[in-house]
Amino acid sequence: MILKNTYVHVTAGIMAVVFIGYFIVMGFTPERAAVGDDIKITDTLDIDQVNRIISEKTQPENSDKIYDFAFELRGGPLEDARQYLPFLDYLKRATGYDFRLHFFGKNQSIIDALGRGDIDFAAIGAVALIKAQEKYNVINLVRGKNKKNKTRYRAYIVARKNSPLKKLSGLKGKRFAFGSKTSTQGHLIPRIMLRKAGLSIDDFSSYIYTGSHINCATAVIKGIADACGMQDTLALTLINNGDLKKLDFSDTYPSSGIAANGDLDQPVIRKVMDALLDFKPLGRDRKPLHNWDKTEMPNGFGVAVSSDYRELHSWLDDLGLLNDKDHKTRRVVP
């Protein structure tokens, strides 16, 4: 009798719908860990084990090789990537090969990586190239062209704008900053300039290797060093901005270029070299590039000859830098 009542039916129906709806809406959520709890995982591996698995899983199935192209980190990883990735895209279009961008930081030896074949190509300075060729089979493919279309560059020794220093001779007993130890413009050429000025690093109260041209400039601007040796383009920019002043600049020396591991296939090397020589960053190939004019090869590349570095090689030898010996160094983190 009660069940025949329509309203009871309706109410029962609604209640059923409500309960069903509640559970549907709310779901059957099992007990979970709260935020902040540690994840309880039992099945784990260490990093090496993981990387071995990765290596096994990522064996290339076909012969399509990806060529590792390395650059030294200069402005910062993002900015540098934005600069060099479009360049590698050009190389891919020009050669048909795949390229992968590598950066080398301060603690990494681009020379050894290129020499061992960990990387195939690298943008490399003269010092690094000379050292690499000393130790490994590394081929110098091309040299960077500056804005004046020359494949030579200089180094500048600069000081703070309001520094009392006026010339190199005043650097005795001062604090000096170099860029990377393997940097040509940041280390070798300034050392040549100092030698020619009758100075050596022992004449400084202290000297540091900042790792990059910008770090050098920063160190001088901040007063960490009294002067530094850096690349010409950055120096001129900062001088023009009024952040620094020139103490001296060097003669021209062969600019940085692109080197390749000598064990690569010759056709590959030839093709890449041709593409590099054909690179026109200020003309046809300008559009996808980003701030290429701020690199050491703003106008593309020119032919490189091994004899170009003979003078620098003898300076390296003369300065004892071929074997890479340092005395007092301090890392500066801008």
Next chain:
Amino acid sequence: MKLQTRIALLVTFLTVSLGLITLFEASYLFSKHIRSTQNNWVTSISKVIAESIAETTINKDKLAVEQQLRKISSFEKSFSYIYVRDFDGKLFAHSFANGFPVKLVPHLYDEKSHLTNNHAIGNMPIDEISVPLIKGMEGKIYFGINQSEFHSFVSSARRDLFFTVLLITLIGISIAVLVGRKISQPLRTLSDKMKRFSVKGNVRPISANTNEPSITNLVSAFNEMVTARKQVKTALFESEEKLRTTFESIGDAVIATDTDGHITRMNPVAEQLTDWTLSDAIHKHLDEIFIIINAKTREPAINPVNTVIEHGKIVGLANHTILISKTGQEYQIADSAAPITDDGGEITGVVLVFRDVTEDYQIREALISSERQLSLHMENTPIGVINWDKNLTCTGWNPAAEQIFGISRTGAIGTQADHLITPKGTKLEKQGLVRRLKNPAQNRQFTMETVNHHDSPVVCEWFNTPITDEDGQFTGTASLVQNISYRIEIENELRNALVDAEQANQAKSEFLATMSHEFRTPLNAILGFSDMLKQQYFGPLGAENYKDYANDIHNSGKHMLELVNDVLDISAIEAGTRELEKSEMDAAHIVHDCVHNLIQFAKNKNITITTDIPKPIPVMQADKRSIVQVLLNLLSNAIKFTEQGGHVTVTATSQGNTLKFTVTDTGIGIPVDRIDAVTEPFIQLDANPHIAQEGTGLGLSIVKSLTETHGGKIIIKSKPGEGTAVTVTFVCDPV
């Protein structure tokens, strides 16, 4: 289920459905929004973190990266873990305390592999995202974002939302019930009314009891429908009544069937002709009721209903169709069948209309037969049949007219009367003809002599009848023309013959008169002298033979005298010279006298004569002599032709001024074929001259003549071997 309940249920269902939909939708949107917000925040944070770790990774400073990762993990609790893949595609650093989970290894080499919200690592729901350390390069940083808080937050929000929706649903249901009750009340009322309306069809208009425009409109429409229906019903009833009255008063028989040929209606005339009542015939098939045959072949005729249904057209039955009623009565019928269609043109039935045309049929057949006979007569009659229009142009001309007037039908039709009939007549004759024919009512009959187209004179007798239309207007003349030329000739001859006959009769009468005297004179002498001899007035004759001879001479003389008297009588009668001399007479006395005169004659043959006068006969004025002569003749014949021992009876009666005498005998009788002849002069019963009867043979002829002269008649009834009864009547004058 009640309307109110249905409304409540419907609204409830809608509310619950909407509520659930809203809940799901809100829950989904909320969850999506939260997730989206979280993702955006995580993406932003992760990009910053990636940038900060990129250089360190490039520098291969693993320690620094790990420290950074741990710092981040501890700072941001929602990051359950972080790990970095370097630019060589290898695992570089991670934040897991106890080693890298195997479950995550595939993520390092499978770009598409990430944990999603439904997956858990360990006991935690994780959403994993990855961000490149440097865009365009291989290195990536992976973040495992703990969804527990998100889940609990979403669950909590859903729960709150659920209860809110539930509350709104319950409120909605309550309102639905209340509103439903209110809404449905007028609708319930309307529904009840409509139910009653559909059943009884008679409902008073209702009021809406609400201000809701849609319901008031509905109620208003319903009321209008009720009113309209009443009007329509009334009109329909009147129409039906008219139709029924018309149907039943139609003079023809009407039967209506459905599309299967089953009877649905019959009118009284149909009932009468088929001998089926509607109550018996309804729903029966037409074939059972309407039995028809071909009048000529007597074969069953085709049922028209099937033909109508098949072709959808009006069908008329073949001619000569006979309907056989239930009782076997046959009627010649004329009829048609037609389809009954609805608005869409679909056939819904058949109506059969028929009537008894037996009489018409017979009349028509008779007319046809009559026309055939008339035509036969017209073609074969010797009388000319001519039709004229009102301008006296010939429109009809039969062969007899051709013969009479010597011109064919072809030449006659369309010709004017004066040229046709009096081609060579004078102007006066033509005018006379025209005048007569144009006025046939005044010139019904005339005789005219003309010369026909063969130049033969013809005398014709014309019988004219005016022809009028149904309004009585004169339209022409119908003429019957009889060529009486031959008759005229005969008449002339007869006329001449009559003159000759009259002259001869006159001569005969004179002769008879002369002869009467010439005959009587010697006869009187013969009779007188023979009687003297017979009586032996002057002594005996001598030999006995002389007496016999005298007797014979006397009898012969008497017979001769009777003959002469009879001849003279009949002559006088025929000549009309015998005039009736009427005087008062007593019929009874005359009877007795006549019987008395012949009693001896009867006794000689042992014949009894009886007189029978049942009622007294009044005295009348009549020719006594004629009556006596008639009676004497009849009695004489009766006695003469009755055998020995027979009987003769004389009966006399009167009726008004008519005297009637009947003489009955038991004599030899007269053969039937001789009865008429015996009243002819000189005819005796037996014509054999060797078996001569007494008498002259003029008796009955004289009786007949005298009776007819007296305005009466003679009737003879006789049976050979049994007797004869002769009845004569006389028309007298009252005294």
